[in-house]
Amino acid sequence: MFHKEGTQSILLATIFTAIVLLLTDNFIDTNWIKMTIQLATLLFLIIILQFFRNPKRIAILNENHIIAPVDGKVVVIEEVFESEYFKDKRLQISIFMSPINVHVTRYPLSGLVKFSKYHPGKFLVAWHPKASEENERTTIVVENKTFGAVLYRQIAGALAKRIVNYAQEGMQVIQGTDAGFIKFGSRVDLFLPLGTQVNVVLNQKAIGGKTIIATK
Known part of the structure; x- marks a missing residue:
């Protein structure tokens, strides 16, 4: 579950990741360079998703x-x-x-x-x-x-x-x-x-x- 404040950032990061993966597959022939760029981009997306996570927590209400x-x-x-x-x-x-x-x-x-x-x-x-x-x-x-x-x-x-x-x-x-x-x-x-x-x-x-x- 992700927080609503992350909607735009997550969308942009996902689009960016998809574009980078597509471009590297089509225009970079050297495997180690391709893999390095793709892994770095996927790591960037994971960090964005991790930052905007919103774990469901139900507080036990207590006025004291x-x-x-x-x-x-x-x-x-x-x-x-x-x-x-x-x-x-x-x-x-x-x-x-x-x-x-x-x-x-x-x-x-x-x-x-x-x-x-x-x-x-x-x-x-x-x-x-x-x-x-x-x-x-x-x-x-x-x-x-x-x-x-x-x-x-x-x-x-x-x-x-x-x-x-x-x-x-x-x-x-x-x-x-x-x-x-x-x-x-x-x-x-x-x-x-x-x-x-x-x-x-x-x-x-x-x-x-x-x-x-x-x-x-």
């Missing part, structure tokens, strides 16, 4: 859980000052996504979307300390009765040139459902209320829609 919004590695767990929306201290948990991870973003909790804003910006590497404030990004705040307001931020990386965000202010969203997509390596930051019980550790692998990040 914050679940991972994306697949990746937990790279930050710290108390910080969140300056855009809350303007106070929050518990930040960041998940870094490499190009080989699933890049679907999922809602970490059910609730009402209180805030959704896109910010143009730079394309620093996703693990750069200033990426959260200077890179192209979207900021989304979802509120429920258990946690109050929870902010998550999709952040573009050095390779990520497009962030897709489906959250709009006033929407009621369901935990674990499709919230968007980030093309190529990137990061998602969660900002939780102080005192939230963290259920992950640094360098732990998180699975979007499955891993319980925090509890109340």
